Amino acid sequence: MVPHLTTALTGPLLDMERLILGATPQIERWFRNQWQEHAAPFYTSVDLRNSGFKLAPVDTNLFPGGFNNLNPDFIPLAVQAAMSAVEKICPDAQRLLLIPENHTRNLFYLQNVAQLASILQQTGMEVRLGSLIPELTGPLKVDLPDGASLLLEPVVRHGNRIGVAGFNPCAILLNNDLSGGIPALLQNIEQSLLPPLHAGWHVRRKSRHFAAYNQVATEFAALIGLDPWFINPYFSTCGRVNFQERQGEECLEKNAAIVLEKIRKKYAEYRIDAEPFVIAKADAGTYGMGIMTVKDPSEVRELNRKQRNKMAVGKEGQQISEVIIQEGVHTFESINDAVAEPVVYMVDHFVVGGFYRVHTGRGPDENLNAPGMHFVPLAFATPCCTPNRSANPDSTPNRFYTYGVVARLAMLAASIELEQTDPDNQ
Template sequence: MVPHLVTALNGPLLDLEKRMLDKTTEIERWFRLAWAESTPPFYSSVDVRNAGFKLAPVDTNLFPGGFNNLAPEMMPLAIQAAMSAVEKICPDAKSMVLIPERHTRNTFYLTNVARLASILKQTGLNVRLGSVSDEITEPTRFELPDGQSLLLEPLVRRGNRVGVEGLDPCAVLLNNDLSAGVPPILQNLDGQVLLPPLHAGWATRRKSAHFAAYNRVVDSFAQMLEIDPWLINPYFAHRNQLNFHERVGEEDLAAAVDEVLGKTREKYAQYGISEQPYVVVKADAGTYGMGIMTVKDASEVVGLNRKQRNKMSVVKEGLQVSDVIIQEGVHTFESIDDAVAEPVVYMIDRYVVGGFYRVHTGRGRDENLNAPGMHFVPLAFESPCNTPDCSDRPDAAVNRFYAYGVIARLAALAASHELETVPNVELAA
């Protein structure tokens, strides 16, 4: 279920793509055996960067919020994958409550919710939207930019189950990443499937734990594929107990930056890469492109000015930043209409169901594109094809996106391993 996607882009990442094409049979068997031992996340999205010499994930989201950016042609794949996911969790499920983010004024986000609800309804589920927002005290209808409307209802609790007025659902799907913590209404549920699990939310999840799991997955995959794991895996380090406002931990952070830059320089030298290495320092928990800085020298994280300290101190929902991941930066050589672009691959269950390009006209090849001013370009079908074409060039669209799908599936597999261990962290909001 890897779609044939239209793109005018091409680039030099041919050796790795060719190896993937040559070993498609082995790759698919490897994934089949791996998934036999792990439960996929219900859904996920993976930010992928293609540097021309390296192809790697830089972030994995377990509460994807951009289904409205997928091309309409992708919907049959998404519905089929959602059917597979629903059958696993509750084969006789009749109903589901979808819990969105609290920010009800973001109509673009709500358009994502409408698209996601539509996918789920076409699997045969009665889907209603239960909000944990304090602003939703009664059923409230929102008009969307595309002419649709959406009805949000207050989430209610009865005993150890949640639902909406008149509906006690078989399953509850979170599209709320719990950055502000787990609302009491969702704690200690019993006899009701909650997806993703509470510890998938940013109240407890850490990016460093995800990439540690990704390390283990990639080591096994790279051995099978007979490649250097670094070609599909960014180096990273983790530091905690920082206080950006008080400048506590700056020297330790600088040492970590120097460590990751040093390892990256060695690889660049090994492969004859002339690009300048860089790292991305970002909050170990959180999303929305907040709490991120690009660094090319360790000295840049010492003596940050007030603006920089404020930027790094707080992320979504006012969450204070004390833990960071220092990740090897992966350049992107891709562009659309002269604007820098990176693919975002969407998955439901273990299947790739589409994606889009995140594009930013004001950012460079070595900068974070998840920032104000970005826009999205859907990836559409060129023909009804869901397998790579081994007779075509490695950089042909169908084959390039097969490679992107492989990377996304590796990240989703890492997420499944990550979620198998429940962290001992307080969940309360």
């Protein structure tokens, strides 16, 4: 099944798909050259939004948690890509420690961990699961809904190496985004950490990522003769925000007005009949927390107490003091009247598939990655790397190929972002 695009693919976006399809050889050569200059993250997922007139990334995750939602037919792609990634770190790798998030009650997330462990095991490595749960003193077996189970073991440290009891791994794969900071166990270890510690949300900022993405999108758009706005959301930032004490409201209101006006000008330029909006969200963080839709700048001054409390705190109780105001991209794809947005998954610099996030209780101008969401994953029908140049630009394989191209641009931006924040480069 492929979601229905409720607005006809005509005009600018159809032109973009034609450009991308016609320029496939140049695009793939350009990406090959980029990956010679930049090291791809171990794995990445990118949330896209398709408005029918614009296709752009709205979030890039360096600790993806939805491998269980991928089409099973494409798992071999993930295994091959993981082999490539591991060979770059330790070619003779035999053992790998996978460190997941601490929330053991989220069985959907743990099914992702199980799928990820399975992919890694199929590369020929022994994989164990190391937990950072402070109160965990021994192995913990967790039963999964599909009948499988996971064994979580407390991480132990010996000198500058970590592992679990009787297990000394070559490398450590983090599936934990370190929102609460770097645990002492992970500091100054000699093994390779994937992704590196500075990929965690204690360092990362979405504004830094989208600044790098702006650079990448501009270069790519020049390559194929495209207005970069069609793949690049405007954004601005505010620091020193305190929602509960109503500090920083003037900055939020001013920047929301600036971004909204830039969007209006583009809508007028391309005769787009849609209502502009922006998304105000935590500049650091994930899990759909600390996010609001703004259509009028005055809305940031009129938040009630409940809304302020919602915006004030992110994952693991982290206070939100830095905010990104990002151009909102409508999602006009739907399944059975429920809005849908594509999420593309990559391992190393290879696209390995993706899925649609479907929400029955949200609108086309709202965040779909919301706590308490009615979330229905729909695996992609094709793997995003097999365009059919003899078919229409908006045919299923070509639409997914375009998704893969834009997602890889976001992954390349993440690579540049990690280079910029690498403490060894400071």
